[in-house]
Amino acid sequence: MNSIRSSQDADLPAIAAIYAHHVRHGTGTFEIDPPSLADMMARRAEVLARGLPWLVAELDGRVVGYAYCNWFKPRPAYRFSAEDSIYLDPAAHGRGLGRALLAALLEQAQAAGVRKMIAVIGDSANAGSIGVHQALGFAQVGVLASCGWKFGRWLDVVLMDKALGDGDRSPAE
Secondary structure, eight states, X not given: OEEEEEOOGGGHHHHHXXXXXXXXXXXXXXXXXXXXXXXXXXXXXXXXXXXXXXXEEEETTEEEXXXXXXXXXXXXXXXXXXXXXXXXXXXXXXXXXXXXXXXXXXXXXXXXXXXXEEEEEEOTTOHHHHHHHHHTTOEEEEEEEEEEXXXXXXXXXXEEEEEOTTTTSSOOO
8 A cells, every 4th residue: 555644753764775775876866975864864854844844655554755845045035945855765666656755745835835846856867757747747947967976977957847836926925
């Protein structure tokens, strides 16, 4: 059985392990060394303290993915724009969990007041992440060519965005 729910402290070891896999083997993140469990705890605490969602996907009672958003930039004018992050255990790919996670994240982010969700996707060859964002209505707005160096090669960053709620059709305050 699949489910999407708010993350709990007890989920952090699984979250850290999923992310460590992507740091070590993937190009979706430009981190080189996996963060410690304490670092992941601090990251989650920061997101939750800002009133933003951090979700997990479960498959048969086991955490197999997570998604969260955080403010796009720290300056006050960006306070209605957030950047999403989503990672799945490789064994969970192809089951629709990424799409379900991102859809739930968008819904909860909108409820928290986010008007613009931004995807900053590592590696222009990251078809899975680009595809799940496109499937949920994100549009590609740019590519930063060759701005990351990982695994002995230059990597692009794909920028995508999606308006939430009223987006820019009404004042935010």
